[in-house]
Amino acid sequence: MIPAGPLADKWTNHRDHLKLVSPANRRKFKIIVVGSGLAGGAAAASFGEMGYNVECFCYQDSPRRAHSIAAQGGINAAKNYRNDGDSIWRLFYDTIKGGDFRSREANVYRLAEVSMEIIDQAVAQGVPFAREYGGLLDNRSFGGAQVARTFYSRGQTGQQLLLGAYQALARQIAAGTVKMYPRTEMLDLVVEKNRARGIVIRDLITGQVRSHAAHTVVLATGGYSNVYNLSTNAIGCNTTAIWRAYRRGALFANPSFGQIHPTCIPQAGEHQSKLTLMSESLRNDGRIWVPVKTDETRAADQIPENERDYFLERKYPAFGNLVPRDVASRNAKTVVDQGRGVGPMKNGVYLDFADAMKRLGRDTIEERYGNLIEMYQRITGEDAYSTPMRIFPAPHYTMGGLWVDYNLMSTIDGLFVIGEANFSDHGANRLGASALMQGLADGYFIAPYTVANYLSAHLGEEVSASSDPFSRTEDEVRQRTGKLLAANGTRTVDSFHRELGRIVWDECGMERNAKGIHHALIKIPALRDQYHKNVRVPGRGAELNQELERAGRVADYFDLAELMCRDALSRDESCGCHFRSEHQTDEGEALRHDDQFSYVAAWEYAGDGQEPRMHKEELSFEFVEPSQRSYK
């Protein structure tokens, strides 16, 4: 399945032999793209440019609002513009090492390879990356790397890249190659004889449930960090599309691999609806510390230098504050658990710009991070120029997702999965500035080739949404929404979501152990039963009903949470973000067991109430030697 040959030639050779669809035949093919973020927007625009007949769906009111827009820090590419020794190999190696050797060599190498084309494409679209005075592109360094290879647009890189993809998509919408369906949510996948035939959607304005058929379906629906309720994801981000595909036969890979981002604003109260990320780029110039003493009551500026613990610099002198996200997060949790947390709820650590401002001046700090510091001020009411920021880790990104082959196709024929929705490139931990890279790589430079290859075998086939599997799937969707409305209980969807999130965070969050996961596996099904009996969803199905939208998403989160726990339990080792407290080195680092767990766990749905079946994709490392990660 992975092409043979030297690592550096795999993708080129593979691409050279993928089958093509001639320009005259492309309009005869219908492609459904679900999601309009970096992966989906880029793919839909690219398919449209090639001449395919595309339908693109998003739940937001405009494709420009997909959650990719919120990515702050930047996008990696092995351009080596800094002459600091960067190369495709190094980007590949950093990424696979950052993922703690739980991803495929060939996929990660391909990602590093196409990274450069992404920057070219984005610049040509008018993405205003930061530049130096000579007019050429600027770079900065990011966690987990010793070179400066990150391209950025102040703290709004995701926004600018997404607008680039959105504008390319807008051009295709105007050209008539892409038909856009905003405010539309995919609620099921239509599968016939293990082949994807189309999707069932709900029009969020009218509540109408209907089907769309196509030759192929591309899911680009993002991640599922909202299973934790509080995360940095947008409120609407959900797992429903990929979860429904899982229930229709797509394998779900490494569901427990979720990234907890180290630099978020700590929770301030019970009814908080989301956590806000502060770009990790802040770690370039900010120094992270907590008081040495537990139960410190003095303000930050009253604590003398020798009573501060710069714990990352102390423990990891080589990488200091720029250790990978999982390492930074876990260490922050450790010091907070020791009672050295800061802020009113003692649930944060300081991120201090005082030294950087002395060294570089306030203007430079303002230029680099002005918008973040402003955002922080709005949320907390504090001024980070004069007092250190408070940060704490929060769920941010899910490396797990639907299993895909080298062509990004799932185990359902004709169902492709791209971007965060698949599991492919980040292993057990994603390095900073590589989500944007992967979304755009999949959307612009991989799916257009591999989807064409798939379609080439289906020339002349008619598609229609009037066959049996469509009406059957539609009926099932109507029954599901009907049940949620009929429960007519006493508790709100949000109150259940908060309780579920708490369980998953406590038992399957930054640190897990068998005992806790067993607990969660008892608590989650019990709470799910209550949910289906006692949730209250007002209104009707055949109308705009935001509570019903949420209710459906949370119902799927219950099932997903259970699968996450099963996955976390079966992986009896630590790796990357999956930190099982039973498996750590003497220094408290993640301890892998490569002899037993060097595989991708791909779960197969076996029916409600049945244990899912686990399939193993063994990972073989031909070109790199898996080592114990060290950032000291």
Added chain:
Amino acid sequence: MRLHLQIWRQENPSASGNLVKYTLDDVSEDSSFLEMLDLLNEQLVGKGEVPVVFDHDCREGICGSCGVMINGLAHGPSARTATCQLHMRTFKDGDTIQIEPWRSAAFPVIRDLMVDRSSMDRIVQAGGFISVRTGSAPEANLIPVPKGDSDEAFDAAACIGCGACVAQCPNGAAQLFTAAKVGHLNILPQGRPERYERAAGMVAQMEAESFGSCSNYRECEAVCPKGISVDWIARMNRDFLVARLKGIQGKTA
């Protein structure tokens, strides 16, 4: 704190709406404006009433989904702040807050506080892009862009497409939104080849929608959560005028 809310309730686009009063207790000063609405909705659902519909998503001021008129001001009283970033510490215990949807002919109300902003997407479809196919881009550093131009392009590109500019404008004009996109692309060398077609097309589309015309009230700039300057409107007008003089007709979406 205790708040007295007056919220616009409207069942569908053709129904006539009205302001409904609610009193909400125990609102935390640290909560955001939308979390305050969440709290109200949870209470409404608890009482078996229909919750208030409003658009929102990222809740960190970047997706542009949210936006309501708060006491007559788009996104409320704080400068350069989207509704989701507005925190309740801006208000006082006992305050009365009037909450309405964006008011503009080009943004029909869908329900309660939710409006249809697809007119803005159509403006972008009429030229708010650079025509470059995937795969056809030259090496990124081939064309140097002066840092000043690049920074200015970014200032315009920071627009989040929320529609506050239109909502606050007494004429319901979309000049600031349109000009920000025209300006972002026209200032960059990559955008130059389509400079005049872009200005002509986007302005033509803007006029084809139900937006009003600009008479320099500058209310748009005052409420823009990204602080986008009205100077961009002057630049767009210049490009539009040149397009006219050159006889370039824009293509509408």
